[in-house]
Amino acid sequence: MPLFALRCEQARRELGEGPVALLDPDGRRVWQISPVARRIGVRPGLTISQAIGLCPTLRLCEPDPVHYDAAFARLLAALNNVSPVVEAAELGRAFVGVDGLGRLYGGPKEQLAALRAALAEVPGGHERLGWGMGKFVSWVAATRAEPGAAVIVPRGSEAAFLARQPLALLPLDPDTERRLRLLGLHSLGALAALPEQAVVAQFGALGRRLWRLAAGVLVEAVVGMERPEPVTATLSFFSPVADREMLVHAFDRLLERALADPRRRGWRVRLLRARAELERGGSWLVEIVLKDPTAERAVLAAPLRTRLDQSPPARAIERLAVEFAAFAPGTTALDLFARDATAAARAERRRALRHATREITLRLRRPMLYRIIEVQPWSRLPERRYALIDFES
């Protein structure tokens, strides 16, 4: 799904197909743009004032990485219903291993139909599907597909299919791409037509990989994610505890510890259990199935507190344990923004701020909160440098 983040915004705001641009995490430059905006001349990397100058009707959206992450996690979960082998490559791009699915679904067309049916459950649309041997061929096939359609590359025809494709589809750094263009190479076929050893002599090990990809002889398999074993954090009290506040505090600490477990990274908690061993024997057990799997401590803690209030343990607790028993795929490790912990934290702050703004708007009927954006920071006239825009309305 190209422009996955932008599609997410278009879907939830019902923005239609007008000129829309998504800002980068800093909110200063344009990151993703709709095809209409591109036709008008808006390009990724422009500042807000440049983009608005080119297209006054451009609708600018602040990024919401947590939302995109959640949407992508749902997409992966939907794909997981078709095949157990799903590899998330980046936001909006995933590979599905189909080895062995023939008996269940049939040939490539039927497999793609099953995937499309699974994706229909996930809002967004605009998916492009590609079927081929290995990740590179299938990805190139997907890039050639029309939105909502699929391209199948039959076994044995990989080289012929790839030969017509542009060189830019290879995973190239700008310097290598420039060098290849200087050599007069513009298509994968042109690269594959060179002797492999000659490319290796020029570009080393990278050249070998590029040549093999271009020739369709390198088949990289889809690597599914390994679901982690349950993660447990326990706490033994020196003396039995019955005080609610102390137990709430203990839950917070245990959740923190369990979330920090390296095995949990990249996964969201779907099933949460809290167990307690009570004074003079007996036990207390709470099981919570999260409709929206999460990796946020506060979200996990909330239902635990509710259960603690609704059905508290019969006696004081000697030993308390929190267990993450089932998981849903998360994309935290892959998310463009969330790779940067600071950016992820910033996204969370924005989310909290948006929540506060909603509250204010409900009470006062006006958001009363504004965001400062740079308009002409270089201007000698102070009122031209920055502007206010409704933070949320």
Added chain:
Amino acid sequence: MVASSRASLRADRLRVLNAPRPVTVDLDGSDPVAVWLSASDRSVVDAILEVWRIDDEWWRQRIARRYVEAVLEGGARVVFFEDLATGHWFLQQA
């Protein structure tokens, strides 16, 4: 999907930040001696820290301003400017 709670940003929703606010300034010749921050609040200028001039947009509608940074009686620091085209005074953070 999580329901949208936000509206998109549009150029027509931009509000000017740090817009000039009209004020009345008492002058001694061309030097400000007092600023009327409101109809009943006259503050005497204790010291003038800096004076500078901005000329801009001569290719469109010329903008010419004489900025004054001053300390008022009581210690408050303010910046105000004279619109040299109209002679009106405005308060603004530089």
